[in-house]
Amino acid sequence: MNLKQSIIISLSSATLLLTGCASIPHLGKAPKMRDAHDYASVQSLAGNGAPWPGEGWWKSYDDPQLNGLMTEALAKAPDMAIARARVLSASGSKQRAGAGLLPSINGFMGTGAGHFMRDKEIRQLTGNPNMQDWGDGGASFLTINYNIDIWGGYHAQLAAATSEAKAVQVDLQEAALMLTTGIAAAYANLSRLFEERAVLERTLEVRSYILKLSEQRLGHGLDNDASMQDASSRQANARAELVANQESIDITRHQIAALMGAGPDRGMAITRPQSEKLRAIGLPDNAAINLLGRRPDVVAAKLTAEAANYRIKTAKTQFYPNVSLAGIVGYQTRALEHMATHGMALGAASAALNLPIFKGGQLSGQYRETRAAYDEAVGNYDKTLTNALQQVADAATSQRQLNQQLDQTRQALNHAELSYRVLTDRYRSGLVTYIEVLQGEENILSLKKAVADLQARAFQLDVSLVQALGGGFTAA
Secondary structure (H helix, E strand, O other): OOHHHHHHHHEEEEEHHHHOOOOOOOOOOOOOOOOHHHHOOOOOOOOOOOOOOOOOOOHHHHOOHHHHHHHHHHHHHHHHHHHHHHHHHHHHHHHHHHHHHHEEEEEEEEEEEEEEOOHHHHHHHHHHOOOOOOEEEEEEEEEEEEEEOOHHHHHHHHOOOOOOOHHHHHHHHHHHHHHHHHHHHHHHHHHHHHHHHHHHHHHHHHHHHHHHHHHHHHOOOOOOOHHHHHHHHHHHHHHHHHHHHHHHHHHHHHHHHHHOOOHHHHHHOOOOOOOOOOOOOOOOOOOHHHHHHHOOOHHHHHHHHHHHHHHHHHHHHHHHHHHHHEEEEEEEOOHHHHHHHHHEEEEEEEEEOOOOOOOOOHHHHHHHHHHHHHHHHHHHHHHHHHHHHHHHHHHHHHHHHHHHHHHHHHHHHHHHHHHHHHHHHHHOOOOHHHHHHHHHHHHHHHHHHHHHHHHHHHHHHHHHHHHHHHOOOOOO
């Protein structure tokens, strides 16, 4: 056979092998992940030059108690333990996927007893004509198997596992972000409740004094019973509001403790936040573009989609021929006491070709499942990115509107305080009663409570914006 004939036969054999394989389903063009430029967001995410949140962003509030809560939570919270366990599992999956690129070697050693049935050969080999019919035999050998990655399926499988491991590692950062922002949001609510409590305590004092004056005026015939009953009702309502406020404070403390992975008694040790040091941040420039690498959930979704794409390549290789190599080397004897001198070495090697011709739809179904998983992963990435942009826009919009609302409420408080000064001057001149003065102070207290609520809301929106901007995460 000449060279030309050999080439023709080789090409014909290769063509026969490839055409004999099961065919890959045609499922149309695969979707692609969208980019931040595909979304109209320039107007909604117009920045004011503020810096991006950094690692340990909560430290900027300069609250030692909050810093301690965060440190304890990151070390002990169950959510972090769960996320770390998933990282370990993904690392193991990656290691297992890489094993397909390496040969596998297994060893065997065994011994047993047998009846030799007039085995003259054994007697001659051992030089012992009086050898017993029963004896101990043994064997030890190594088997070697190796699958040749002709089509890159094992490399694609390792790449998929690597992307998935990276995604789970990023999920660990996402868990830390959700934990810290959850604690900060609860801490902001606790700050609001303590501010509210101070106002409620003063409100109770004012209403109690109004009730006392009403009772005195009723006793002197200067007022009727209806006014006294109204004052009594308002005092009881102030007491009820204080009780409800204390309930909310305790429940919020319990909530923070649970997030930290601690018991409720740990929460009861949390004192009043240093709210005067809590200040809001702004929106960075080019937030939409830079968000892709700063949101852990967006980065994780992208890595998951990339892993699913590698899985498609792995599924395709199942339609192609697979070549594997195998070998065995070893040593055996039928007389253990003479193993070193009268044993027998053995060895063999083989190559095998596996050709998927008909699998009853198994490969096609598997490929469709893999492609569907990729399409779903791309859709999930697009949805995650869309939600991320919305969350940033919502937090920034609410922050701008809240600033206006807070300015207006502060103006109302200033006007109420001016009116209260006039009222106190008129009281000194004998033009109004002291009850009217106290009622004016009660109006101021109501506005102070509104300002405190808005200030706490500003802190909560700040935390929401930190969370929406990724909390200092940066993709490697």
